[in-house]
Amino acid sequence: MKKVKRTHLGRHRVLFNAAAIGAHARFSAQGFRQKDLRFLIELFSNWLECAMEGPSLAVENTQIARYLSGLVHEGLAKQLGGQAQPRYRLTRVGLVENLTGLVNRRHWWPIEEFFFAYYFLESYRGRIESLIEQEGSLFPGTLKLEIAHLFDLRSFVERQEQLLDREIAKLDLRIGDSRKTSDLAAQAKKKGLAPDAILKEIQEQVPYQLNNQKPMADLFKETPDENWIWEMEVGSQKRAARIFSPMKETLAHIRAQVGALRGKGASR
Secondary structure, three states: OHHHHHHHHHHOHHHHHHHHHHHHHHOOOOOEOHHHHHHHHHHHHHHOOOOOOOOOOOOOHHHHHHHHHHHHHOOOEEEEOOOOOOEEEEOHHHHHHHHHHHHOOOOOOOHHHHHHHHHHHHHHHHHHHHHHHHOOOOOOHHHHHHHHHHOOHHHHHHHHHHHHHHHHHHHHHHHHHHHHHHHHHHHHHHHOOOHHHHHHHHHHHOOOOOOOOOOHHHHHHOOOHHHHHHHHHHHHHHHHHHHHHHHHHHHHHHHHHHHHOOOOOOOO
């Protein structure tokens, strides 16, 4: 169970980052409670739930408590009141750190979290900037520049476009390799080559991506010749048509939606 909880936090950190900022904004004077943070996490996850039947993340109180304890330990939040019913306020560093975590994701999957983050940054920029300015007596120019960079939505969109372009390029390679494998197998069969010779030719011309885990020769030793030849000639063609091509078309559609955001939220 603990492993699952850590995975939830790691995979959906964007929702925790946004909820922490949102809870601080709603209860900045008296501080927010654990249940306030939990509600916002579940509210935001509900927005991303297609079926709209409830929160996609069922966050437990112990998980929220550990998360907040970590923020306090790292100086990103302050605990107000006693242990019985604690309240919390993010520090200025905590606000900036959560904003940074919201923006600087290496990978934006699931993709709906990218659209959520874009909405959050575009909609609440002024409020967040005011909160950061209020959490301290000075507001140095370097910090202003850092925050402006974080709210550069054009760059935010461009990073996502680059990620999608890489994933689409990978699928193009897989489609090409699958079709090449199919053609090689068909041509080798017409030449009357033995199964071992067909396998060797395919291995040399179309590298097998999981070869380090299990070499292709070992994989097909476990399979009757006629079955793995079908996998190379027919199955690879079907995988290109039924898996990789639809995935590419889906990503291309998402890429167009992401690209449409470019310029709409350009930095002020």
